[in-house]
Amino acid sequence: MTANELKLSIHQVVESVNDVTLLEAFKMAVNIILQEYKKEPDSGIGKKGGLQKGNEDEKIVIHTIDGQPLTKEQFAERVLAAVQRVRSGQYVSQEELNKEVENW
Numbered sequence: 001m002t003a004n005e006l007k008l009s010i011h012q013v014v015e016s017v018n019d020v021t022l023l024e025a026f027k028m029a030v031n032i033i034l035q036e037y038k039k040e041p042d043s044g045i046g047k048k049g050g051l052q053k054g055n056e057d058e059k060i061v062i063h064t065i066d067g068q069p070l071t072k073e074q075f076a077e078r079v080l081a082a083v084q085r086v087r088s089g090q091y092v093s094q095e096e097l098n099k100e101v102e103n104w
Contacts, residue, residue, distance in 0.1 A: 025062050025075075032076045033083060 001009070017023055060069040070078070085091060092100070 021062075028061065028072075028075065029079045032079050 014023070014026065017026070058071055058073075061072045062070050062075050064070060
């Protein structure tokens with residue numbers, strides 16, 4: 001997939017969401033990823049450069065699907081772990097997911 005195709009795909013996903021909380025979480029996740037990328041652009045995303053800790057990082061910023069509260073730091077750690085899984089090929093493509101859904 002080209003960069004332009006990826007941008008369009010991401011835009012379509014964002015446009016389909018109307019939940020403000022989910023959009024805020026998405027924005028935060030993207031900002032965290034970009035922040036990490038800017039720290040070490042040559043080595044890629046997902047390196048533990050360490051987000052600065054402070055009172056802001058101790059606030060609950062989101063809850064997991066099962067209701068577990070997460071601070072900004074915990075959320076950032078989960079986002080970075082997810083990025084590392086994707087970089088290492090541990091993900092399901094849209095095509096694979098579509099095939100799986102057909103068998104439900």
